[in-house]
Amino acid sequence: MTIPGFILRNALRNKRRLGLTVLSVALSLFLFTTLQTALHELTQPPTSEDAALRIVVRNKVSLANVLPAKYRSRLERMPGVRHVMKLTWFGGIYKDKANFFPQFAVDSEQLFPVFSEAEIDAKQIQDFLKEKNACVVGNKTMERFGWKIGDRITLQGTLWPCDPELIIRGVYRKGIDMTNLFFHHEYFDELMGNKGLVGTYWIRAENADSVSDLIERIDRTFANSDAETKTETERAFQLGFVSMFGNIKVLLGSISTVIVFTMILVTASTMSMAIRERSREIAILKAVGFDGWQIFGLILAESFGLAVAGGVIGCGGAAFLYRNIDIYSLSHGVLLKLDVTPAILAAGMTVAAILGIVSCLMPAYTSIQTTVVAGLKELD
Amino acid sequence: MAVPLRYNLRNLVVRWRSTITTALGIALVVAVFVMVMSLARGLAATYISTGDPRNLLVLRKGSTAESSSQITRDEVRQIRYLAGIERDAAGEPIASPEIQVLVQMERIDKTGTAHVLVRGLGLVGIELRPQIKIREGRMFRQGLNECIVSQRIAQRFTHCRIGDRFAGGKAQWTVVGIFDAAKTAYESEIWLDADEARDAFNRSFYGSILLRPIADAAAVATLTNRIEFNRDLSVRVLPETEYYKEQTNTGAPIQFLGSFLAIIMSIGAVFSAMNTMYATVGARIREIGTLRVLGYKRRDIYVSFMIESVLLALLGGALGCVFSLPMNGIATGTLSWNSFTEVAFEFRITGELLLKGMAFALVMGMLGGLLPARLAARKPVLDALRSI
Numbered sequence: 001m002t003i004p005g006f007i008l009r010n011a012l013r014n015k016r017r018l019g020l021t022v023l024s025v026a027l028s029l030f031l032f033t034t035l036q037t038a039l040h041e042l043t044q045p046p047t048s049e050d051a052a053l054r055i056v057v058r059n060k061v062s063l064a065n066v067l068p069a070k071y072r073s074r075l076e077r078m079p080g081v082r083h084v085m086k087l088t089w090f091g092g093i094y095k096d097k098a099n100f101f102p103q104f105a106v107d108s109e110q111l112f113p114v115f116s117e118a119e120i121d122a123k124q125i126q127d128f129l130k131e132k133n134a135c136v137v138g139n140k141t142m143e144r145f146g147w148k149i150g151d152r153i154t155l156q157g158t159l160w161p162c163d164p165e166l167i168i169r170g171v172y173r174k175g176i177d178m179t180n181l182f183f184h185h186e187y188f189d190e191l192m193g194n195k196g197l198v199g200t201y202w203i204r205a206e207n208a209d210s211v212s213d214l215i216e217r218i219d220r221t222f223a224n225s226d227a228e229t230k231t232e233t234e235r236a237f238q239l240g241f242v243s244m245f246g247n248i249k250v251l252l253g254s255i256s257t258v259i260v261f262t263m264i265l266v267t268a269s270t271m272s273m274a275i276r277e278r279s280r281e282i283a284i285l286k287a288v289g290f291d292g293w294q295i296f297g298l299i300l301a302e303s304f305g306l307a308v309a310g311g312v313i314g315c316g317g318a319a320f321l322y323r324n325i326d327i328y329s330l331s332h333g334v335l336l337k338l339d340v341t342p343a344i345l346a347a348g349m350t351v352a353a354i355l356g357i358v359s360c361l362m363p364a365y366t367s368i369q370t371t372v373v374a375g376l377k378e379l380d
Numbered sequence: 381m382a383v384p385l386r387y388n389l390r391n392l393v394v395r396w397r398s399t400i401t402t403a404l405g406i407a408l409v410v411a412v413f414v415m416v417m418s419l420a421r422g423l424a425a426t427y428i429s430t431g432d433p434r435n436l437l438v439l440r441k442g443s444t445a446e447s448s449s450q451i452t453r454d455e456v457r458q459i460r461y462l463a464g465i466e467r468d469a470a471g472e473p474i475a476s477p478e479i480q481v482l483v484q485m486e487r488i489d490k491t492g493t494a495h496v497l498v499r500g501l502g503l504v505g506i507e508l509r510p511q512i513k514i515r516e517g518r519m520f521r522q523g524l525n526e527c528i529v530s531q532r533i534a535q536r537f538t539h540c541r542i543g544d545r546f547a548g549g550k551a552q553w554t555v556v557g558i559f560d561a562a563k564t565a566y567e568s569e570i571w572l573d574a575d576e577a578r579d580a581f582n583r584s585f586y587g588s589i590l591l592r593p594i595a596d597a598a599a600v601a602t603l604t605n606r607i608e609f610n611r612d613l614s615v616r617v618l619p620e621t622e623y624y625k626e627q628t629n630t631g632a633p634i635q636f637l638g639s640f641l642a643i644i645m646s647i648g649a650v651f652s653a654m655n656t657m658y659a660t661v662g663a664r665i666r667e668i669g670t671l672r673v674l675g676y677k678r679r680d681i682y683v684s685f686m687i688e689s690v691l692l693a694l695l696g697g698a699l700g701c702v703f704s705l706p707m708n709g710i711a712t713g714t715l716s717w718n719s720f721t722e723v724a725f726e727f728r729i730t731g732e733l734l735l736k737g738m739a740f741a742l743v744m745g746m747l748g749g750l751l752p753a754r755l756a757a758r759k760p761v762l763d764a765l766r767s768i
Contacts, residue, residue: 017655024651031644061549062482062495064447064720065581097444159448161440161614226550226582230484243492244722246714255412255641262408262645266652269401273659 007301014274018306021270025310025352026317028263032256033318033348037338039252042242048175050117052208056237057201057218060228063089067198067227072107078217080210081203085110086185088199092155092164094145101141103155103181105188111136114204117175124149124170133187136170138178162191202234260351264359267310271303272363282367283375292368299367303360304353311352315345383676383684388691395660402656403696406744409645410700410737414729415707416638417736422728423631423714430564431621435508436600438589438607441614444626445719446588447480447497455613456586464603466592468504475591476505479574481581482721483548485537494715494722496533498548498570500577508590511564517542517557520572525580527572528557532711532724540570549580565624568713568724590620630716630723646744649696653748657689661756668756669764678757685753686746693745697738704729704737 011018057075059065066088075084090103108129112118120136128134137147147153147168154165166183189195203218205211215231222229232240242248275282282295290298319340327338367375392399438459443449456477465473479500484493499505506512506519520526529540534555539546544555553572561567577583593600604617661668668681676684708729716723 016658020651020655020658024648024655027644027648027651031641031648060484061547061581062484064482064495065549091448093442156442158442158444161442161450163442240492243487244494244715246712246722247491255416258408258412259645262405262648265401265405265408266648266655269398269405269652270655273398273655277659277663 003298004301007298007305010274010278010298011302011305017270017274021267022306022310022313024266025263025307025355026314028259028266029311029314029348029352030318031314032259032351033315033340033344034322034338035252035256035259036344036347037318037322037340039249040341040344041338042245042248043239048117049208050115050175050204051234053205053211054114054234055203055205055211055215055218055231056234057203057229057231058199058237060230063199065227066196067201067229069195069198071198071201071222071227071229074221075201075203075218078214078221080206080214080217082206083110083113083204085114085202086198086200087202088185088188088197089159090155090157090164090183090188091159092157094153094155099145101144101179101181102177103183105185106182108182108184108186111182114202115176116204118172119174120170120172127169131167131169132184132190133164133166134169135166135181135183136172137168137181138176139171139173140178141181142168142171144179160188160192160197162188164188164191260355263351263355267303267307267355268359268362271299271306271360272366274302275299275363275367279367279370279375283370283372286372286375295368296364299360299364300357304356307352307356307359308349311349311355315340315348315352318348319345381676381680383671383680385687388684388688391660391664391688392692392695395663398656398659399692399695402653402692403699405652406649406693406696406741407699407703409642409649409744410697410741411703412645413638413642413740414701414704414733414737415727416634416641417733418704418707418727418729419712419725420631420634420638421730421733422725423634423723424628425728426563426565426567426723426725427624427627427630428621429562430566431619431624432508433619433621434592434595435620436591436593436604436617437620437623438591438615438617439587439623441616445716446478446623447482447719447721449480449587450585451477451587451589451615452585455615456589458610458613459589459591459607459615462603462606464593464599464606466594468507472504473591474504474508475589476501476508477574477586477589478505479577479581479583479585480587480719481549481577481583483546483570485533485539485546488536488538494537494713495720496537496570497568497719497721498527498572498577499566500572500574502574505574505590506571508592509566511562512566513560513562514557515560517555520556522573522576525551525553525572525576526556527553527570528559529555529570530559530561530567530724532567532713533570534558535711536713536722536724549577549582551576551580563726565627565723568722627716627718630714630718634714642740646740650744650747653689653693653744654752656692657685657749657752658755660688661685661752664756665759665764665767668759669761669767672761672764682753682757685756686749689749689753690742690745693741693748694738696744697741700741701734701737704734 059067072084085107088105090105092103112125128136149168151168154163156163205214218231219229322338322340439449460473460475465475468474481498482495483498485496486493520528534540540555542555545552593603607617707727709726711726713722713724
């Protein structure tokens with residue numbers, strides 16, 4: 001019998017225990033992968049070349065304070081600015097509060113130049129621009145409510161005292177958040193009877209090098225005015241949102257730690273059970289000439305293999321599952337997607353590997369310390 | 381005849397190593413469950429303790445939070461003098477038109493910024509909330525751009541100590557007092573004068589009206605109808621308690637996280653309990669045979685092993701509850717989607733939550749013991765006695 005064969009036989013001698021242990025390691029790593037992925041999604045919004053060019057201007061006091069409409073022409077005149085778009089959070093209700101999805105009033109001509117990575121039919125853009133109360137919707141939201149182009153929907157304002165009645169004229173895919181709805185800022189202004197309600201201005205800069213200089217110039221321009229601005233990159237703006245939720249990092253991070261710790265406990269306990277029941281065999285191995293390191297190697301290989309098998313099932317299972325289910329509708333729109341990145345997979349497998357090593361240390365140490373005679377005497 | 385409990389207890393003690401590891405595994409699952417749920421509980425408790433059942437709140441129709449509501453000055457005038465509103469000693473109606481604005485503030489621990497709710501109100505508004513006590517400094521005075529901040533806000537954000545100044549709208553506000561809001565939602569607020577706030581933040585309208593109707597159910601109903609069915613007014617009236625109950629849905633994602641973690645982790649813990657129980661059954665086959673020869677029935681053996689598994693799990697559950705206790709009372713905060721502001725609250729571990737944790741451990745113990753106990757009970761006597 002070869003050494004690998006010997007290890008394999010030992011691992012398989014109690015299939016039920018092996019199965020239970022591998023599965024509990026797999027479950028823990030599944031959870032670990034899920035939490036790390038969710039953390040990644042929430043704290044590291046995806047970046048693209050286009051996103052690096054976008055700058056968000058908002059009122060310095062808070063997001064709930066608006067900016068004057070006249071800022072638009074002043075922003076447009078600044079060197080380094082290619083497009084300027086008004087974007088105002090509408091936050092209305094579609095039929096029921098539970099049907100939450102993001103809605104924005106925007107400068108319709110600027111929408112697709114600014115968010116150039118969104119994919120949409122050119123004809124649909126034309127239709128959208130032609131009609132005052134037209135809107136474009138991301139495909140995720142279209143699917144969620146089973147909408148078709150040409151459908152009429154009414155949003156009930158909660159933040160703003162008006163109820164826009166919209167006609168869907170276009171669907172976009174990819175690039176930007178596929179759950180959004182965009183409609184004409186002019187229509188919003190008309191409903192509100194006020195042109196001066198602009199939540200944010202989104203700017204597309206000419207090139208990435210000028211962005212930081214531009215941010216500074218914008219804030220300087222509006223300093224000491226009635227509505228001072230706070231300008232930042234799209235990424236910084238999104239991260240700012242996440243930080244408002246409080247310390248998600250600490251919460252999810254500490255739960256991940258607890259899970260890893262629990263796993264070590266479970267695996268270590270199984271390994272020591274497995275090794276205690278064969279203390280006599282280990283004594284025999286020693287008697288026929290295996291030294292301490294060789295026995296440690298045998299035990300380590302078994303524990304390592306067990307943990308890594310659990311890791312492959314858990315991490316791989318998570319990656320497979322999240323690629324194939326619609327997490328958006330399952331989480332009621334909280335999470336857009338769970339993308340298990342290679343880095344997270346690597347982290348999960350590293351945890352599994354460390355687990356395999358750490359959990360066999362104690363039992364291996366005990367069995368190596370036991371003398372041949374004591375080992376042979378042991379009963380269970 | 382039942383197998384004595386001492387048999388199980390002694391066995392758990394003798395195999396202390398696997399007892400401890402398995403119990404710890406269950407303990408950690410219970411601890412995570414209790415802690416995450418105590419977050420949701422703390423958040424809900426903060427809102428529920430806030431409203432006063434005697435008060436009514438007036439908001440714009442369709443708005444879900446005070447900070448997104450608008451009430452014109454004309455509407456305020458019309459509503460204030462309606463019959464059915466309690467009057468104070470001077471004969472003035474006890475109705476407090478208030479304004480809510482959001483101010484972005486920096487966290488003390490440098491982890492970013494958050495929106496804090498600034499409430500502009502007058503004397504009546506302060507009297508309507510007797511739970512507020514000034515702990516340091518004094519109440520704000522009109523005309524000086526002064527404000528008071530809650531203890532929680534003072535602990536969590538910069539520029540909120542007494543004597544500090546921060547910018548809000550066109551004005552600079554000086555902190556003159558720090559208040560204790562008895563763990564209500566007001567713990568997340570900054571208070572200042574309503575008129576000064578309207579001026580500094582360029583608001584021509586108010587956000588809400590808090591009023592005290594005459595303590596009489598019929599009068600309350602009449603008043604409500606008079607406001608809601610008045611075509612000139614586009615507002616809705618609701619009991620203050622109900623408003624704060626609506627806000628508790630902020631905790632829904634936390635609750636979801638708690639249940640999700642608990643379910644998946646508990647499956648892992650059940651597997652580990654099963655492993656331990658199988659091992660313990662395997663090691664005691666001869667003992668089981670002996671018990672059978674002594675006259676104990678299959679059912680007794682089954683029950684005995686189930687009890688052992690449950691005991692093990694309950695030990696773990698108790699440990700888990702102990703682990704979670706230090707979190708009780710620790711303050712934290714999150715974003716409320718309704719008002720778009722930071723809500724400060726604390727982990728709140730209640731007796732009920734601990735009981736739920738124990739019940740959870742009990743279920744894990746039963747599931748973990750089910751199959752191993754059946755295996756033990758079904759062993760033929762002779763086989764059991766012969767095994768080494």
